[in-house]
Amino acid sequence: GAGVSQSPSNKVTEKGKDVELRCDPISGHTALYWYRQSLGQGLEFLIYFQGNSAPDKSGLPSDRFSAERTGGSVSTLTIQRTQQEDSAVYLCASSLQRQGFFHFGAGTRLSVL
């Protein structure tokens, strides 16, 4: 498809379990971002990948969160030992190089019970 694809669209998990969220960016987009949005809140920056450069992980809230981007394309966000406060919509966006014209995926709605 032409857009950013995220999977799963919804994820319900139990507290303490690990989850993996996937993002397929638009082909050719070198920049990839992860944000999360809690209900009624703004977007919170998590991590940013730009080409082959080291990712900017400054937004990750704890060491339970990690992300990787393989082959400059698909990215996986992993949350270990999930907590209830991790419940949010996790949004992935890509852009052509580093600029503000983001294309967002539809997000993964994570619910931790």
Added chain:
Amino acid sequence: RKEVEQDPGPFNVPEGATVAFNCTYSNSASQSFFWYRQDCRKEPKLLMSVYSSGNEDGRFTAQLNRASQYISLLIRDSKLSDSATYLCVVDTGRRALTFGSGTRLQVQP
């Protein structure tokens, strides 16, 4: 102080009204600015970028005031379909772009 601040609203306006939102930013080195629109339970979508000279796209006008460090979005002749949350986005040149928390607009018939 937050890097990017917006009045959360909601702004309740009748159809046909003109409404304006402001967004202030704290980093004077910020270089690029954008407005995004987010419908309820949907992902944000780019509405328009904000140029130093101001720019207009149909009923929407975006302006930048560097001296006072704010950007604005003006919507003329509001439509019901304009009801959404409007997010301002600021590029400070470091790491990823920073989103404001958004201003909610509700256009009423």
